[in-house]
Amino acid sequence: MASRTIHAIYTDDDLLLQAVKQIRDARYHIGEVYTPFPVHGLDKVMGLAPTRLAITSFLYGITGLCVAIWMMNFMMIEDWPRDIGGKPSFTFIQNMPAFVPIMFELTVFFAAHLMVITFYMRSKLWPFRKAENPDFRTTDDHFLVEVDAASHNVDDLTKFLYDTGASEIKLIE
Known part of the structure; x- marks a missing residue:
């Protein structure tokens, strides 16, 4: 099966934190979250291990x-x-x-x-490395959550993400 991800765009950091909690509670896998600034508590909500x-x-x-x-x-x-x-x-x-x-x-x-x-x-930031930011708006004022959709029904996942407050959703194949 091909690798598919869904990019959900959020416009508020508090909305993003609530959405990440809901996505994790629903047992969906979050690949990455792109933010224009550090969001306090996002690492704990995502379940990331403490830094060493x-x-x-x-x-x-x-x-x-x-x-x-x-x-x-x-x-x-x-x-x-x-x-x-x-x-x-x-x-x-x-x-x-x-x-x-x-x-x-x-x-x-x-x-x-x-x-x-x-x-x-x-963080693999080598000199002359091409940026991997999937949406340029995440460097300004939007937040992007990358959700793995390979083993889930895309329509159900899209509806769920809209219910969490996503303003825009894209399917990336």
């Missing part, structure tokens, strides 16, 4: 902190110790107050830059 990006950000920050500690210890203590401003470089611990800004900056640098790269890789 905060965990990866923490791990990237810890990596940056470790790199900063290793880098400063190697450069300032082991490789080429200098007496800068009357502070002798005998041990890392003695000079740690002077190293705190560098450790903080590298922690933020690693977390920020690696999070951007992770986000682009996770």
